[in-house]
Amino acid sequence: MRYVRTALYLDFDNVFIGLFKLDPEVAIRFARDPGTWLRHLSTALTDDAERRWLILRCYLNPSGWVGHRDPSGEPTRLFFSKFRTSFVRAGFEVIDCPRYNATKNGADIRIVVDAVDALSADPGYEEFVIASGDSDMTPLLQRLRRADRRTMIVSPADTAEAFTSIADRTLGNQGLLALIQGEPVDVDDDADDAAASAFGDAVGGVVPVDQKNAYESFRSMVVTEYENASEALNMATVAQQVRDELDDAISRTRWFGFGSFARAVGSLRLPDLQMSQHRMWDQSRHAPPEDTGAAPPRITLPEPVERMVDLLNLPRLPQEWWPLIYQTLSDYACTNEFNLTECTRWSRDRLRDQGFPISRGSVTFVAQGTSYGGCPLYRQPPPTPAEIGTAFTKNVVARADDEGLSDDEIATVRAWLGAPAKDETAPEDQAPQDALG
Numbered sequence: 001m002r003y004v005r006t007a008l009y010l011d012f013d014n015v016f017i018g019l020f021k022l023d024p025e026v027a028i029r030f031a032r033d034p035g036t037w038l039r040h041l042s043t044a045l046t047d048d049a050e051r052r053w054l055i056l057r058c059y060l061n062p063s064g065w066v067g068h069r070d071p072s073g074e075p076t077r078l079f080f081s082k083f084r085t086s087f088v089r090a091g092f093e094v095i096d097c098p099r100y101n102a103t104k105n106g107a108d109i110r111i112v113v114d115a116v117d118a119l120s121a122d123p124g125y126e127e128f129v130i131a132s133g134d135s136d137m138t139p140l141l142q143r144l145r146r147a148d149r150r151t152m153i154v155s156p157a158d159t160a161e162a163f164t165s166i167a168d169r170t171l172g173n174q175g176l177l178a179l180i181q182g183e184p185v186d187v188d189d190d191a192d193d194a195a196a197s198a199f200g201d202a203v204g205g206v207v208p209v210d211q212k213n214a215y216e217s218f219r220s221m222v223v224t225e226y227e228n229a230s231e232a233l234n235m236a237t238v239a240q241q242v243r244d245e246l247d248d249a250i251s252r253t254r255w256f257g258f259g260s261f262a263r264a265v266g267s268l269r270l271p272d273l274q275m276s277q278h279r280m281w282d283q284s285r286h287a288p289p290e291d292t293g294a295a296p297p298r299i300t301l302p303e304p305v306e307r308m309v310d311l312l313n314l315p316r317l318p319q320e321w322w323p324l325i326y327q328t329l330s331d332y333a334c335t336n337e338f339n340l341t342e343c344t345r346w347s348r349d350r351l352r353d354q355g356f357p358i359s360r361g362s363v364t365f366v367a368q369g370t371s372y373g374g375c376p377l378y379r380q381p382p383p384t385p386a387e388i389g390t391a392f393t394k395n396v397v398a399r400a401d402d403e404g405l406s407d408d409e410i411a412t413v414r415a416w417l418g419a420p421a422k423d424e425t426a427p428e429d430q431a432p433q434d435a436l437g
Contacts, residue, residue, distance in 0.1 A: 007055035007118055007125045009111045011132035012080060013064050018133055018156035020066050021371045022173060023340040023378065030180045031083035035090035037180045044185045045169045054125060055118065058092040059107035061099055112140045119147050126150060133157030141166040174364050177341045214249035215256045218242055219268055226270055232281035232289040235261060236355030261353050278355060304409035305416045312399055315362035322418040324356055325366050326385040333382035340367060343377060369395040393419035
């Protein structure tokens, strides 16, 4: 059987802290059960064959810790040494990397030295997986590429483009969270949900028995609207009407397992149905709407915001859409047990149902920025839309600080992102402590 000979180098502190800022429960699962996600990673984002782990190394600062709360809610420290045995049992060689100073533990240097040494080993390694968001290792990736080795970055952090662009593959925060939770990581979550999708996978779908009654109610409502319509229907309007009646069933089942309103409508096999991104109509009775496939106009951004798009990969969204994302993320946090993977999917679907085709990647960008801005979405009490907007904008401005934006330019960026004037972020002691001991 064909395998890809692979070496994995994990900067535990870097990856765990990044995960913890996004979703503490998933971070702890990552650290307590590395064997499970390692099995998933052996086949994730591969083209030709399964990975065979010839090297498994975990670089860990045994005195490192993050601020946490015990079951009674009291603040405590969660030390990284607690997870050492879990990695040993999963087959990792755990290498202690005590800190050199207040912020560095030397793991990155050890990884670079070990990986370069492995280049001359026999048998040769075909792929190097670097689990870290530390862009200081960019020269290592350049060295591995010159040696004609395949490379993959695994990181929950928003890493520099100069770092990720060198790698053959990148498993970012959303993919890593899915990997740890046993979900597919190589599916395009932002694929178009219009006609092609609706009449493809959805038509062959099977609705579970326990969802039949709700699905039939959904069918009745959509069929009635469709048959009584005198012109093309606004899909966002119809989706919201359905949600008003069946909200619990829609949220719990993600449109009866179809993932979106458009796919669920496609499963109904309505006669002569045509769909665009925003409209649905009966081609035998209705004139096609004007928005049947024209590309949306390019959004004109203020110059400082355009710079943020180039420097930080800030999503290119209209100004009025940002508060909608903050509101939707807050709605999820207030009404659901927090799980970041489900949060970004739920929020993407809710926004699209309302007629705003915002990608899951854009939602994830905001969710991550909010956490790094000091207001994690899992916080209790849940953050308000204003707190989310303020924390996200704070993170964007902080990341662009080295670019020398003037006060007026910063004000332009803040205004575009819809951040309130007053700083309403959570107290810093509610955010996870980025500490190495």
